Amino acid sequence: MSDRCERVIAGARLLAYEMMARQRTIRRQIIDTMPRRSERGDHWCTARSEPGQPRFDGAPMSVPTAVRLPFRFDAAALAADAAALAADAWEPHFNTRQYEGDWSGVPLRIAAGGALALYPDPTSDRFEDNEPLGRCPSVIDALAQLKCPVQTVRFLRLGPGSRIKEHRDHRLSYADGELRLHVPVTTDSDVDFRVGGSTVTMAPGDVWYLDLSQSHSVTNFGVHVRVHLAIDCVVNYWLSAQLAAGSSRQAQ
Numbered sequence: 001m002s003d004r005c006e007r008v009i010a011g012a013r014l015l016a017y018e019m020m021a022r023q024r025t026i027r028r029q030i031i032d033t034m035p036r037r038s039e040r041g042d043h044w045c046t047a048r049s050e051p052g053q054p055r056f057d058g059a060p061m062s063v064p065t066a067v068r069l070p071f072r073f074d075a076a077a078l079a080a081d082a083a084a085l086a087a088d089a090w091e092p093h094f095n096t097r098q099y100e101g102d103w104s105g106v107p108l109r110i111a112a113g114g115a116l117a118l119y120p121d122p123t124s125d126r127f128e129d130n131e132p133l134g135r136c137p138s139v140i141d142a143l144a145q146l147k148c149p150v151q152t153v154r155f156l157r158l159g160p161g162s163r164i165k166e167h168r169d170h171r172l173s174y175a176d177g178e179l180r181l182h183v184p185v186t187t188d189s190d191v192d193f194r195v196g197g198s199t200v201t202m203a204p205g206d207v208w209y210l211d212l213s214q215s216h217s218v219t220n221f222g223v224h225v226r227v228h229l230a231i232d233c234v235v236n237y238w239l240s241a242q243l244a245a246g247s248s249r250q251a252q
């Protein structure tokens with residue numbers, strides 16, 4: 001692709017992002033006036049007991065900032081899916097102000113009708129599989145293990161020496177009823193993932209809940225590319241039970 005083409009595409013992306021950011025501000029103002037999922041009474045923590053599962057007695061659980069769920073995915077198989085994707089399947093992250101270096105992703109499941117496939121529009125209520133997902137059999141197998149509604153899914157790549165600056169994601173936590181799971185696919189000890197001021201050390205194949213409504217940042221101090229699978233889910237009884245059975249890790 002010529003330099004001019006790349007500049008035009010980058011300009012169009014930036015313009016689209018600016019428009020989305022403006023829309024998002026207006027939508028947030030509207031959302032902030034709405035009751036939360038938990039306040040609407042359709043919260044996941046209902047007083048309902050299922051055989052062999054913990055009971056939550058209607059009280060919202062208090063969930064730590066970072067919880068490793070009690071099951072794992074096959075990191076090598078996920079890495080093979082990611083490696084098989086064409087180079088142009090990886091899109092630079094739209095939020096160019098939020099990072100330095102290479103932060104890019106492959107949108108695998110997306111908000112329907114969104115202008116930017118990588119943008120997990122919190123106001124959307126319709127989601128659809130994106131074409132690259134069809135070329136990722138191990139991601140499909142992994143998602144089939146999640147017995148909760150899955151909204152958006154993406155591979156996220158952070159190049160060596162790259163940094164995602166500290167930020168918060170609006171209403172993306174257990175308490176908000178919608179949360180993000182992070183699955184390290186290729187990573188090492190040179191990646192510093194901080195949430196709420198503490199480093200969370202995550203091994204390939206682990207499935208982590210992170211409270212991303214708290215301030216977080218990621219720096220890849222290493223020489224290898226880091227890839228995560230990020231999965232945005234709606235909290236239900238099953239996911240609550242996984243979180244209750246998971247293990248939290250303290251700051252290191």
Ligand SMILES: O=C(O)CCC(=O)C(=O)O
Nearest residue numbers: 156164169212218228230
């Ligand atoms: O690790 C990543 O690539 C993204 C981390 C992050 O900022 C997020 O998931 O909100």
